[in-house]
Amino acid sequence: MGTAVDAVAKEANGSVTEKKTEVVFVLGGPGSGKGTQCANIVQHFGYTHLSAGDLLRAETKSGSENGTMIQNMINEGKIVPSEVTIKLLQKAMEESGNDKFLIDGFPRNEENRAAFEAVTKIEPEFVLFFDCPEEEMERRILSRNQGRADDNVETIRKRFKVFLESSLPVVEYYDAKGKVRKIDAAKPVEEVFEAVKIIFTPKEKAAA
Ligand SMILES: Nc1ncnc2c1ncn2[C@@H]1O[C@H](COP(=O)(O)OP(=O)(O)OP(=O)(O)O)[C@@H](O)[C@H]1O
Ligand SMILES: Nc1ccn([C@@H]2O[C@H](COP(=O)(O)O)[C@@H](O)[C@H]2O)c(=O)n1
Ligand SMILES: [Mg+2]
Numbered sequence: 001m002g003t004a005v006d007a008v009a010k011e012a013n014g015s016v017t018e019k020k021t022e023v024v025f026v027l028g029g030p031g032s033g034k035g036t037q038c039a040n041i042v043q044h045f046g047y048t049h050l051s052a053g054d055l056l057r058a059e060t061k062s063g064s065e066n067g068t069m070i071q072n073m074i075n076e077g078k079i080v081p082s083e084v085t086i087k088l089l090q091k092a093m094e095e096s097g098n099d100k101f102l103i104d105g106f107p108r109n110e111e112n113r114a115a116f117e118a119v120t121k122i123e124p125e126f127v128l129f130f131d132c133p134e135e136e137m138e139r140r141i142l143s144r145n146q147g148r149a150d151d152n153v154e155t156i157r158k159r160f161k162v163f164l165e166s167s168l169p170v171v172e173y174y175d176a177k178g179k180v181r182k183i184d185a186a187k188p189v190e191e192v193f194e195a196v197k198i199i200f201t202p203k204e205k206a207a208a
Contacts (some may be wrong), residue, residue: 038051040189040197047098051104109167
């Protein structure tokens, strides 16, 4: 994945067209509903959903040399070095065969952001930001029951701290570029998705 224009399709008439890889970053605090809403977006808008957290968790189970380091970082709510996460994202993007991606839970800090841009040369179309109060996020995580090692009160507090100190500045960076689409994520799932749909529906379709 050398540049943003990285897919070349040969048409039936022999002409060659360049396809631009489209990326939407999906950010928000732990438990804000990123994964839930990404699943809905995939159904309606044809994106491939890549959760950085899911890719890292899968890597810990694959027996790779980085597995133990990743698991330790996740248990502490810390951000895994960008190089590791970006390689996993690039591999998943290449294997998907799609050219439209929801990248969920990434970039999580300035290092993630700058490294992704430097390596892939991809600028996100926009950043979907799920805004939710901490008490609601904590309630959701504690009743999630997916067996995640980091879904306990002690690690949740660490993840909230990392979110405030390292991830929110990334949202602010993109906000200054006019790229943030903020959603009130404290509402019920269906209402949140109604707001999400408006953002993904092309303007000409919405007007029709
Ligand atoms: N709008 C909502 N209202 C109530 N519960 C919700 C809502 N959205 C998601 N949930 C539930 O909250 C929990 C967390 O949601 P989800 O896993 O989508 O969050 P996330 O942002 O991906 O979290 P993480 O960053 O920890 O991966 C899940 O059990 C999900 O079913
Ligand atoms: N860019 C990222 C994303 C995630 N992590 C680590 O995974 C944990 C779980 O992430 P979720 O998005 O599934 O909540 C997270 O707390 C980090 O430890 C990461 O390092 N880098
Ligand atoms: Mg998630």
